[in-house]
Amino acid sequence: MARSPYQKLKPLYIMNYLLQNSDEDHPVTMKQIVEYLDAQGISAERKSVYDDLEALRVFGLDIVHVEAGRFQGYFVAQRSFELPELKLLVDSVQSSKFITHKKTATLIRKIEKLASIHEAQLLQRQVYVKNRIKTMNESIYFNVDEIHNGISQNKKIQFKYFEYTIEKTRHFRKDGAFYVVSPYALTWDDENYYMVAYDSEAGIIKHYRVDKMTEISVIEQARDGKEAFESLDMAMYARKDFGMFSGEEERVKLRFENHLVGAVLDRLGREVMIIRDGDTHFTVSADIVVSPQFFAWVTGFGTSAEIIGPDKVVAEMAAHIRSVAKLYERSDKEADK
16 A cells, blocks of 8 residues: 555644544544544554554643543543633624624634534534624724734724715715824724724824724824823723713713612723712712713613713703603604694
């Protein structure tokens, strides 16, 4: 029998077979390993396979030998990722709105390859992608890559920015002209991915939805705004900006019923100071970018939450509620006709 050109790669084939086909509940036998090698055109005697297994152990692959009566088998015990960790990765990909359906399927298939085929089947049973809301922008991965290129090369980037019309078509802002900014970071907020960048014309830090950027490229201009970004607390920035909507920053005092403490800590962070207000309520003060999104968050708690200061923000909240209420007052009148 002619010697296979892959004969020297025999240990690698064995490693690949073990990683793909074995786990604690599914050890593979020496016979299965030899048959697999034979199917690849690689001749192997049992002794040489034993030697290869030992070499792989020395290399660092955690191969466990099991015996049960007359049965003997081998499996890879310690992997780069345990099954619960892979499940977390799959869940993250599934729940990310900015990852398209097509890319979600591709990424999950890649994650499955980090497990044995048996564990991959367990992951597949827990994949629910079909009816999830996902972005329509397939170029988001290129966008992320280019943003990172701009950051690592200390260069500005240019891009076009759009929003969707009611016909689900793209409408470009600034009449389709390019935005030119200095990128500094990518951040995640309210299930969306944002680029944080310095706008030289406005002289301030701004943020942009990554899935609404297109025709992005690095340009030969050095970034500016370094001091503005370094003075920015990214964690606080995302926490203040509800849904990344713009507005004026204010020190806002709020009053909540006690059962909402978990929701408040989730949104404002565990560092926020909680002050008891009687037996059933508490108050907090936080720096907030006041916007309709912030008002919507507060009104979502109904009568269990209220803004108590400053007066300016209380008045804006009251005006917001009245404007929303008018929509339904008009609907009631039309229904009575």
